[in-house]
Amino acid sequence: MAAAEQGARTTSQYIEHHLQNLQVCRVDGEWAWNQCQGNFWTLNVDSMFWAVALGFVFLIMFRSVAKRSTAGVPTRFQAAVEAVVHFVDASVKDGFHAKSNLIAPLALTIFVWVFLMNLMDLVPVDWIPLLAEKIGIPYMKVVPTTDVNVTFAMSIVVFLLTIYYSLKVKGAWGFSKEFWAHPIAPPSSGIGLLFAPLVIAFNIILETVAFVAKPLSLSLRLFGNLYAGELIFILIALIGLWQLPLHFGWAVFHLLVVVLQAFVFMMLTIVYLGLAHEHH
Amino acid sequence: MDFNATIIGQTIAMAFFVWFCMKYIWPPLTAALDERAAKIEEGLAAGEKAIAAQAEAEKTAEKFIDEARHQAQDIIDNANKRASSIVDEAKTDAIKERERQLTAAKSEIEQEINRAKSELRGQVSAIALSSAEKILQREIDASAHNELLNKLAAEI
Numbered sequence: 007m008a009a010a011e012q013g014a015r016t017t018s019q020y021i022e023h024h025l026q027n028l029q030v031c032r033v034d035g036e037w038a039w040n041q042c043q044g045n046f047w048t049l050n051v052d053s054m055f056w057a058v059a060l061g062f063v064f065l066i067m068f069r070s071v072a073k074r075s076t077a078g079v080p081t082r083f084q085a086a087v088e089a090v091v092h093f094v095d096a097s098v099k100d101g102f103h104a105k106s107n108l109i110a111p112l113a114l115t116i117f118v119w120v121f122l123m124n125l126m127d128l129v130p131v132d133w134i135p136l137l138a139e140k141i142g143i144p145y146m147k148v149v150p151t152t153d154v155n156v157t158f159a160m161s162i163v164v165f166l167l168t169i170y171y172s173l174k175v176k177g178a179w180g181f182s183k184e185f186w187a188h189p190i191a192p193p194s195s196g197i198g199l200l201f202a203p204l205v206i207a208f209n210i211i212l213e214t215v216a217f218v219a220k221p222l223s224l225s226l227r228l229f230g231n232l233y234a235g236e237l238i239f240i241l242i243a244l245i246g247l248w249q250l251p252l253h254f255g256w257a258v259f260h261l262l263v264v265v266l267q268a269f270v271f272m273m274l275t276i277v278y279l280g281l282a283h284e285h286h
Numbered sequence: 287m288d289f290n291a292t293i294i295g296q297t298i299a300m301a302f303f304v305w306f307c308m309k310y311i312w313p314p315l316t317a318a319l320d321e322r323a324a325k326i327e328e329g330l331a332a333g334e335k336a337i338a339a340q341a342e343a344e345k346t347a348e349k350f351i352d353e354a355r356h357q358a359q360d361i362i363d364n365a366n367k368r369a370s371s372i373v374d375e376a377k378t379d380a381i382k383e384r385e386r387q388l389t390a391a392k393s394e395i396e397q398e399i400n401r402a403k404s405e406l407r408g409q410v411s412a413i414a415l416s417s418a419e420k421i422l423q424r425e426i427d428a429s430a431h432n433e434l435l436n437k438l439a440a441e442i
Contacts, residue, residue: 077324119300
């Protein structure tokens with residue numbers, strides 16, 4: 007499939023084309039498509055479309071089961087959905103010991119949604135972009151989790167929730183203590199008192215870096231894995247006929263990545279929020 | 287890797303999905319799961335109870351069967367005893383009857399003998415008398431010696 011295109015495009019153009027989001031922004035009071043370099047008020051339409059569409063796939067799938075769920079004998083589909091719910095529930099109970107109505111649904115949403123978004127990576131890389139091109143859409147990136155905006159948005163939500171629950175559970179004072187009183191307890195008497203400001207400064211720098219690293223690593227881990235996977239699919243698609251066995255091999259391997267990254271994102275969300283609920 | 291307003295859009299989308307999940311998906315599903323778990327637990331407990339009840343029933347049944355067996359044995363024993371006592375009774379009855387018949391036969395025979403003896407005695411005395419009559423007809427008046435002759439007949 008790549009061969010026909012290569013007539014018109016060089017290899018690097020092909021790759022670039024596949025990694026380009028469909029973007030829209032306002033330029034001089036008009037909607038401009040894909041001329042938005044450096045403009046923050048740009049929307050990646052394809053990422054948003056697929057993310058929201060897959061989110062609704064999740065909602066509809068699970069809601070249809072939730073509506074009909076009874077304690078009786080489940081249908082096969084119901085059993086499958088319930089298995090996912092049960093799995094997430096068990097993970098939450100493992101990693102989170104406080105009581106919260108939000109954390110479990112949050113974990114379920116993250117797990118299934120990220121899984122579905124990752125799963126789009128297994129659709130052969132040219133199918134949807136070619137179809138889109140046929141109906142006049144120049145760019146189409148179908149895996150939302152290869153868009154750093156998407157993964158960052160999710161990690162920011164988790165980050166904000168972490169701060170919110172930290173403040174709620176520990177109070178402002180307790181939360182601030184996590185920054186200046188750990189990991190080295192500042193000396194509180196005697197000659198050591200002279201060093202207390204130094205220790206506190208050290209603690210604050212260390213803990214702030216660690217705190218900010220959490221959402222950063224959370225989003226970049228997911229983004230990096232999926233972006234790399236997508237890139238390799240694109241490179242495999244470039245090599246002609248031999249792509250078929252290679253594609254299959256990589257897809258099988260990637261299947262692990264798809265599930266694992268969804269699980270890791272969910273698990274870390276649970277852990278971070280669990281830490282926010284914990285008293286020292 | 288340029289950041290743009292997609293972050294905001296995605297954040298809003300995520301908030302909506304999480305809210306929807308929290309409101310309409312998680313509670314009914316977990317409620318159903320918990321309810322089913324409770325049901326299964328109940329079912330298992332009921333099964334265990336039923337097994338125990340069955341064992342109990344088997345024990346009771348065995349007791350009943352044992353009792354019945356004992357009763358049957360008793361009945362058989364009684365019947366055997368009764369039968370042997372009936373046989374004994376019959377035996378003693380038979381022996382008594384035999385003795386009774388034996389004595390009756392003996393006394394009848396004795397009577398018969400006595401009757402035959404007395405008859406014989408009569409006949410012998412008659413014969414003796416007649417033969418003596420014949421002998422003495424010429425010499426002795428029958429009437430004179432009648433007394434003597436009667437004495438003789440009685441002696442015989």
